[in-house]
């Protein structure tokens with residue numbers, strides 16, 4: 061389980077979540093539409109969920125049905141860009 065960044069963040073790339081993450085597991089690349097959370101590094105501290113100004117971050121089990129595909133989008137990002 062991990063936290064997941066969902067639809068409201070797409071195209072915005074606010075860095076509030078990145079600044080508070082204690083394990084630096086939130087990444088993006090210049091051309092990507094949003095940030096992504098590495099599910100293998102996230103420690104489920106919830107700091108990013110609280111910091112997000114548009115409530116786009118959810119614990120994996122609590123992601124709203126319309127954004128469930130973002131669970132895979134976050135995870136798949138790290139198949140292309142290994143975090144370590």
Ligand code: SF4
Pocket residue numbers: 063080081082083084085086097101102103104105106107108109
């Ligand atoms: Fe980082 Fe904590 Fe958010 Fe996981 S829940 S991405 S460890 S701030």
